[in-house]
Amino acid sequence: GVLVGCAEDGVYALDGLNEQIAAVVATGKLDMTGRTLSIPVESHLEYALAGIATVDVTTTQDGAPETYSYPLDARPLAEDLTNARAEFGRGLLGRHFAYTLRLTGTHAHINDWSVLIAPSNRSI
DSSP, X not given: OOOEEEETTEEEEOOOSSOOEEEEEEOOOEXXXXXXXXXXXXXXXXXXXXXXXXXXXXXXXXXXXXXXXEEOBSOSEEEEEEEEEEEOOTTOOBSEXXXXXXXXXXXXXXEEEEEEEEEOSOOO
């Protein structure tokens, strides 16, 4: 009858309503268009959350992984499902991207998560 959580420093009984929990949802490298370079524009999220959320974008276009973090633009406290987005910075360009959704808070429910991309006119 007790929910338990594991951390690097041990196992904990999660018995309080206000305990901060960190969660990570990550994709592998995704080929966003199948053939051409693309530009990730923004990420859309339908969620309920008491905490904070960020979306990381990792690109390998320059031959080594580079990760950029973007905050969720909305109300971090949402008792019921609502929608928000993370707007990505200019300059992201590539073919393969990995995405990581980071959540920290007392509770979270993710109903839907998507990434909007635009095809690039630039050639490889």
